[in-house]
């Protein structure tokens with residue numbers, strides 16, 4: 351078949367580009383399953399360590415532990431050498447690269463490699479977070495799991511259980527989401543038989559883009575601008591009249607309420623540190639959903655994961671510029687699981703393209 355006879359879908363929208371047994375994103379019904387288990391159940395009853403192991407090895411361990419890994423000297427040296435003001439996503443991507451160079455990981459990816467690189471990420475981001483503030487990195491505490499360990503290394507104090515649990519819930523909902531752009535990037539890289547560190551570094555680059563990594567910090571600014579529940583209706587109508595988008599609403603796949611938002615909303619409700627802010631968020635959400643529905647009943651726009659991500663990450667005290675890299679740390683579990691799955695397929699991903707350049711021609715004679 352010639353390229354003209356085939357259908358071209360910009361952005362590969364609607365194209366079936368592979369198979370996965372890892373997560374089911376059911377946009378019409380607002381369902382997200384990891385290996386068959388509903389996301390709400392995993393958040394209520396599981397831990398990030400259990401969920402990561404489930405994704406990597408298709409096994410539910412009653413006791414799973416994933417402590418943060420100590421940083422090898424070359425990683426620390428690279429983080430120390432970064433310029434002041436480096437983007438946290440660049441710092442994390444650099445750490446992944448140096449980890450790969452130091453460990454010389456080779457294809458095919460393994461569960462052990464997946465565990466190691468996932469456990470290095472929080473230590474690297476926490477070290478970067480401290481170094482840029484003129485503080486020395488803190489060694490990981492092997493008794494703490496990933497998210498408590500990350501907060502400990504970032505702040506130098508063991509977090510309270512509620513904060514660690516809330517961040518763990520966020521890591522669970524962020525761990526995997528079908529063939530999103532960064533996961534697809536990881537699979538393309540693995541499909542060339544390149545190593546897991548290259549796949550994760552490439553995926554981090556894809557997630558850094560504002561169309562993917564998202565900006566839950568914009569939800570924070572939006573709510574700050576609205577200020578009070580009474581001001582919400584006017585503010586929202588004015589914004590929509592100006593053709594602006596409400597941050598934290600709408601999704602390419604979900605037409606129903608994003609199940610990740612529902613799970614995080616539940617978690618946020620138990621965080622006393624953000625009680626006032628959350629009251630405003632819930633009131634504004636109610637108004638926003640009503641106004642969006644009244645204006646366009648034919649086009650469902652519901653709350654997405656970013657809305658309550660903002661609440662949870664604020665509640666655990668993370669600075670907004672660390673939000674995208676925090677997402678990347680959680681998604682490392684999914685990227686590495688997809689890398690392992692892709693290696694099992696062992697098929698180069700190499701689509702065709704429509705050539706739009708000139709017909710064959712020849713250089714001018716001098």
Ligand code: ACO
Pocket residue numbers: 561562564565594595596597598599600601602603649651654655656
């Ligand atoms: N507020 C107001 N209007 C919206 C919103 C919104 N949040 N989202 C979509 N629309 C409107 C668009 O303006 C468009 O209207 P038009 O047809 O009159 O031009 C229509 O709905 C369809 O929009 P699309 O761009 O086709 O929707 P798409 O599915 O491509 O976009 C997206 C999804 C990017 C998430 C969009 O809903 C959006 O920009 N939301 C706000 C930003 C946000 O919350 N991003 C986080 C998403 S979750 C995540 O990425 C992890």
